[in-house]
Every structure is written in C-alpha cells, then in structure tokens.
Amino acid sequence: MKIGFIGCGKMASAIINAIKENVHVTGSEVNKEIANRASERLGIDVLTNNIELVKASDVIFIATKPNNVIDVLNEIKDYMTDDKFVVSIAAGVTTSKIESVLPKTRIVRVMPNTPALVKLGMFGVCKGSKATDDDENYVINLLSEIGKCIKVEESQMDIVTAISGSGPAFFYQVIEDMARAGEKLGLDYEKSLTLAAQTALGSAQMVFNRGETSVQTLIDNVATKGGCTFEGIQAMKSGNSTELFYDVIEKTTTKASALGK
Numbered sequence: 001m002k003i004g005f006i007g008c009g010k011m012a013s014a015i016i017n018a019i020k021e022n023v024h025v026t027g028s029e030v031n032k033e034i035a036n037r038a039s040e041r042l043g044i045d046v047l048t049n050n051i052e053l054v055k056a057s058d059v060i061f062i063a064t065k066p067n068n069v070i071d072v073l074n075e076i077k078d079y080m081t082d083d084k085f086v087v088s089i090a091a092g093v094t095t096s097k098i099e100s101v102l103p104k105t106r107i108v109r110v111m112p113n114t115p116a117l118v119k120l121g122m123f124g125v126c127k128g129s130k131a132t133d134d135d136e137n138y139v140i141n142l143l144s145e146i147g148k149c150i151k152v153e154e155s156q157m158d159i160v161t162a163i164s165g166s167g168p169a170f171f172y173q174v175i176e177d178m179a180r181a182g183e184k185l186g187l188d189y190e191k192s193l194t195l196a197a198q199t200a201l202g203s204a205q206m207v208f209n210r211g212e213t214s215v216q217t218l219i220d221n222v223a224t225k226g227g228c229t230f231e232g233i234q235a236m237k238s239g240n241s242t243e244l245f246y247d248v249i250e251k252t253t254t255k256a257s258a259l260g261k
Contacts, residue, residue, distance in 0.1 A: 001023060001024075001138075002024045003019070003026070003057060004026045004027070004059070004060050005025065005027045005028070005060075006028050006053060006076075007027075007064040008028075008029055008038040008042065010114065011116065012027070013041070014116040014117045015116065016042050016044065018116070018119065018145045019142055025044050026053055027042065027045070028053040029046055030048055030050070035047065050072060054079045057084065059084070059087060059138075060086050061089060062087070064090060065090070069088070070097070070101060080102055084105070085106035086098065086107050092257065092259025093259070095109050096129075099128055105130065106127075106128065107127065108125065108127050108128070108136055109128065109157065110123055111124040112143075113147075113164050114168050115147065115168060121146045123140075123147060123149040124149075124150055124157060125139060125143075125151050125152070126151065126157055136151065158257045159253050163249060175196045179192040180192075219233065
C-alpha cells in the first residue's frame with residue numbers, strides 16, 4: 001500500500017517517521033519551501049501538488065487544519081478512485097462531512113495525540129458509512145506502531161478528542177503545578193519536575209498493569225488512612241477535583257464538536 005499525507009505537520013510527521021521503513025510514504029505541502037524542509041526532515045518525497053499525491057497513493061491521510069479540510073477534499077475529489085480510501089486526522093471533522101464531498105469514498109477517522117512523537121500515542125478510530133472493517137483494521141495496525149488504538153463510535157469522537165487529544169496539555173499542567181508546588185516548598189524546580197513527570201509515567205503504567213484491580217484500589221493502596229497521601233487526597237476532594245476535571249473534559253468536548261461545524 002502506498003500512503004500519502006496531505007500536510008506534514010507534527011502529528012503527520014510522527015506517523016510518517018514510524019511507518020516509513022515498512023511502507024511507501026509520500027507527503028504534500030503546497031508551499032515549496034515548507035515542502036523542501038519537510039522532505040529533508042522526514043527523508044521522504046514531499047510534493048507541492050495534492051492531486052499528484054492522490055494519484056500516486058492508495059491511502060490518503062488528510063492531515064491539514066480542520067478549516068482547510070473541505071477545500072482540500074474539493075481539490076482532490078475527482079481523483080479519488082474506488083481503490084483508494086481516506087484517513088482523516090483533522091479534529092472535529094466528521095466522516096459525514098467528508099462524505100458530503102466524497103460520497104463514494106471509504107473514510108476512516110482518527111483522533112491522534114502528540115505523545116505519538118515518542119511512540120506513546122493514543123488513537124481513537126472510527127469508520128464512515130462506506131469504509132470496511134478491513135480498512136479500519138489496516139489503520140489500527142499501522143498506528144499501533146506508535147501507540148495504542150481503540151475503536152469508538154463516531155458520536156464519541158469528540159470525547160476522545162477531549163480526553164486523549166487535548167489530554168497531554170492537561171497532564172502537562174498537572175505536572176507543572178506539582179513541580180512548582182515543590183519549588184515553592186524549597187526543592188529545586190528541575191528536580192521537582194523530574195519527580196512529578198517520572199511519577200506520572202510510572203503511575204500510568206501501573207494503571208495498565210492493574211489486571212482486575214480497580215483504579216480506586218490503586219489509590220487506596222497508596223493513600224493509607226491517616227497517612228500523608230490520604231491527607232493529600234482529602235485536599236483534592238475538598239477542592240472538588242472530580243468536578244474540576246469533568247468541567248475540563250466537558251468544555252473541551254463541546255469545543256471539539258464546534259470545530260467541525
């Protein structure tokens with residue numbers, strides 16, 4: 001399968017770097033200078049013509065900004081033959097919106113996130129009305145090289161966007177807040193940051209390794225009643241952290257939904 005990427009930004013670059021050794025990959029950027037820089041950075045051919053890229057590709061990744069997707073689709077629609085399918089990683093752009101321009105094309109929609117840059121990405125995947133299970137599974141197998149994939153209903157994709165697409169920034173904020181708290185209490189900032197970041201990484205792995213154990217049990221195993229961790233958990237509860245994070249995810253989901261309209 002020959003894969004083409006319309007747009008070679010950070011997310012597309014993360015995917016390209018992960019798959020280029022195993023499949024033939026071409027990119028496109030309409031600006032010649034940007035295309036040349038992307039070609040040098042990625043070690044692949046980067047064209048300046050989206051139509052030529054589509055002609056030469058079996059799978060076309062739409063990796064542009066959401067507000068540019070429809071213009072790109074209108075540009076390439078006459079060259080989308082039945083043997084090709086589209087993978088969109090544009091936030092908020094539904095498969096039905098893509099199918100309004102490409103009514104006969106198989107569409108797979110993906111919500112990626114930036115930890116794909118370090119091969120720890122998280123991808124939510126859903127398929128449009130014409131796409132097959134084989135199309136969806138091909139994309140999942142491809143992206144599993146740089147992270148974990150889950151299948152979701154398209155109606156849930158904006159929630160995926162809020163939790164994993166935007167989620168890295170939320171975790172960065174938590175790590176930064178913990179590090180700054182340590183600094184304010186007298187610990188060197190970089191040491192405090194290392195403590196917070198490594199603890200976040202290890203805690204995430206513990207969640208994946210928990211088996212039948214609930215996350216609440218993991219919390220209880222550390223937060224022994226009357227201990228210092230218990231005191232910290234009580235401070236979080238008094239600050240209503242559960243409601244805070246619900247508000248964060250709910251507002252981000254609403255915004256993600258608005259992006260595609």
